[in-house]
Amino acid sequence: MPRLFHIPGIVFLLCAFVLLFLVSISLPFLTALDFARVNFKDGSPTVGSDTNVVDQIRFGTWANCWYEASGTRACSAAHNAYTTTLYDSQHQGFVTIGPSWTRGLAVHPVATGVTFVALLLSFSTHVTFTLLASLTAFLAALIALYVFVKHEVGKLAGVSANTDTAPGFWLTFVSFILLCLAGCTVCFGRRRARTEGATTYNYSWKDRFRRRNATKV
DSSP states (O other): OOOHHHHHHHHHHHHHHHHHHHHHTTTOOOOTSSSEEEEEEOOOOOETTSOOOEEEEEEEEEEEEEETTTTTEOOOOOOOOOOEEEOOOTSSSEEEOOOHHHHHGGGEEEEEEOOOOOOOHOOOOHHHHHHHHHHHHHHHHHHHHEEEEEHHHTTTOOOEEEEEEEEHHHHHHHHHHHHHHHHHHHHHHHHHHHHHHHOOOOOOHHHHHHHHHHHHO
């Protein structure tokens, strides 16, 4: 593949790998890299068995973390497919974000591994586009999680809140764009290589010998 396309493609894949690696760690280890974030403005919501009022809750790859009105941070146990239960001001009504909505978040480490393989192979076309297909489905799952959280939080009586996409969501989106660029680079590079191979004729030693004899005559 021509160097003009090869080097930028490797850079795109390397950047995507770093971003996906960071997002794979996520909560509760990197508290700033969550996917959806709920900021409570009014009311007295609580999380799970914790009776303290919370101001904010974040949803990450392996856990959720909430920030109490006192400034204390607490996180659920780190594991795949975690469950979050939010209670309203009276602690009577509640909504649950079940494991079916958080299980897909663990795909991040898989995407990171496949990106690393594509990087080692100097981006194989097959690996790159397989990763793009899987990451497209994963982005759809992230959007579905965000929409579901926003919808469920809106059901809490006496609670006013804003649900926003968080840094982890946007890092995943940027990784997707970088992988798209890497995939396009692979296509353009291979097409150019085939074109150059078709228009370039490699002379053998017999052709050179004949050309010399023709010149002498």
